[in-house]
Structures are given as C-alpha cells and as structure tokens.
Amino acid sequence: MAEEEVNYASVVFKSKKYRPTQARKEEETVYAEVKGQSKKTEETADTNAGVLLDKKANNRRLQYQQLACCLGILCVILLLGIIAVVVLYHRLSPESELMAANHNLTNLNNNLILANEKLRRDNNNLTVQLSNLTQNYTVSESKITNLNAEVQNLRAVNQQLETQRNNLTEEIQNMETDWNKLIIIQAQWSIDAYCPKTNDVSVRVCKACQNGWLPKESKATNCYAYNNAKAPDQKTWEEARENCRGKGSDLAVVHNEEEKDELYYYSKGTDGYWFGLRAEGGRWKWIDGSDLTVSYWTPQLPPTDGQCVMSVQNVGWRSVSCAEKKQWICKMKALSV
Incomplete structure (x- = not known):
C-alpha cells in the first residue's frame, strides 16, 4: 500500500511542470529511483508488516470471536425472550381478552338490565298516567254529561217557573179582582151589619155592634x-x-x-x-x-x-x-x- 501511495504522488507532481517528452524521461528516472529505493526498503517493511499484521490479525480475530460470542449470547437471550413472550402471549392473551370481553359484556348486560328496568319503570309510570288521564277524562266526560243534564233540567225548571210565574201573576190579578170584589162585599156586609135598613128602605140606623153582638149601645168600645x-x-x-x-x-x-x-x-x-x-x-x-x-x-x-x-x-x-x-x-x- 505504501508503494501505491508513493507512485501516485510522484505521478501527480512531476507531470504538471514539464513538457510531455521531458516529463516522461524524468518520470522514468524518478520511477527508477523510487523503485530502487523501494527494493531496499521492501525487505525491511515486509518483515515489520508481517509481524504487525499477525498481531492485528490476532487482535481482530479475538475481537471477532468475542463479538460473535456476545452476539450469539444476545441472540440466544432474544430468542428465549421471544419464545417466552410468545408462550406467555399464547397462554395469557386469550384468557385476558376473554376476561376483558366477558367484563365488557357483563358491563353491557348490566347497563342493558338497568336501561330495561328504567324503561319498565317509565312504562309503568306512563301506564299509570295514562290510566289516570283516562279515568279523569271519563270522570270529566261524566261530569260534562251530568252538567248538560243539569242544564237541561234547570232549563226545564226555569220554563216551569216561568209558567208558574205567569200563572201566579194571572192568579194574583184574579185575586186582586176577587179581593176588590170581596172588599166591596165586606164593606157592604159591614154596612148591612152595623147600619141595617129600617122599615123605610131608604133609611139606615147605625150602631156600634153587629146584630147578635152585645152590647147594643152605640157608645160601646x-x-x-x-x-x-x-x-x-x-x-x-x-x-x-x-x-x-x-x-x-x-x-x-x-x-x-x-x-x-x-x-x-x-x-x-x-x-x-x-x-x-x-x-x-x-x-x-x-x-x-x-x-x-x-x-x-x-x-x-x-x-x-x-x-x-x-x-x-x-x-x-x-x-x-x-x-x-x-x-x-x-x-x-x-x-x-
């Protein structure tokens, strides 16, 4: 890897300053120099690199083993956890769901029972109210019928009273007439009783008491x-x-x-x-x-x-x-x- 870096560096810097032909010559010269030097150091670098590589490889191998061991243990733990979760889920989840569903159904049933009881009470109350209203309506209707009958009776009585009033008015008028006649008759009777006629029909002699009553004196009280x-x-x-x-x-x-x-x-x-x-x-x-x-x-x-x-x-x-x-x-x- 050191050799590749050196070659890359020498190629970059040398190629930008000279002409192409000259650059090639110089490049060849530099490459030769570098190559010559690399041959000298290659042997020492190889020996050192080998030792280092072995150490690194051993370290890396140890690290990889430890990491693989940890990963394996972790995988085993995760697998056991997953298995445990799955087992617990399969064991507990249905029962829990059933219990929750049963609890919900129980609550729903209780609510329905309460609602049904409330509806029953409301229905009973409405039935009682309807019965009372029906009874009140029947009573009111009966009262109205009775009132109408009473009104008819009162009208009939009023008509009878009106007829009786007319009859009484007529009787009073007749009685007044009769009373006037009676007064005249009574007056005439009193005149005849207290002032009877003498042998001379045109002459009457009055006295204090009627015929057949005592005393006969004119000054009696x-x-x-x-x-x-x-x-x-x-x-x-x-x-x-x-x-x-x-x-x-x-x-x-x-x-x-x-x-x-x-x-x-x-x-x-x-x-x-x-x-x-x-x-x-x-x-x-x-x-x-x-x-x-x-x-x-x-x-x-x-x-x-x-x-x-x-x-x-x-x-x-x-x-x-x-x-x-x-x-x-x-x-x-x-x-x-």
Missing part, C-alpha cells in the same frame, strides 16, 4: 158574641178560638175591670165560657201575647200547660183542661158611630 151552644155543639178551647176568628174576632181578652165585669155579667149558666187566657210555658198568657199581670182571679191556680181558663157566672174564673168542651165568648172592636 167592644162587642161580645156569647155563643150559648148546647152540649152537643160546644167546643174545645182551640175550636172556640177558630170559630171566633172566622167571624173576624178572637176569644175575649180582659185588660181592665170594666172588661172583666162585662165578661162576668154575660157569662150565664153553670157550664162556663172559654175566653182568651191559658197556661203557656209555665205562665198564664193572653192570646195577644201579654202575661196575666193583674190578679183578676182569686184564688189563682199555678199555671200548668194544657190548662185553659173559663168564666162561670156567680163563680168566677176556673182552670180546666183545654180539651173540655164549653161555650165561648168572642170579642171585637166596636164601630165608632
């Missing part, structure tokens, strides 16, 4: 009708009062000594006459609502409900059962003439 009925026609206290009301009067009431004397004077016979005093609520009460405050009655018995008072001539007042049948005295205001 009260008129009395003494109903001297026989035993079969006598009445209870209530019946006697109804009879008096039918005559436009009521049972006699006493508020002073004059009225007491009049009542006593006309109470003829021993059967007694009902007048307007009875026991009510533990008190003796007149039919006009006032209490018996003045003791016109001696001796006065304790008031007992169901007891009424009658007047007996020459005896006075007596308390007997209101259900007994007696004669009775009616009283009314006298006509001022």
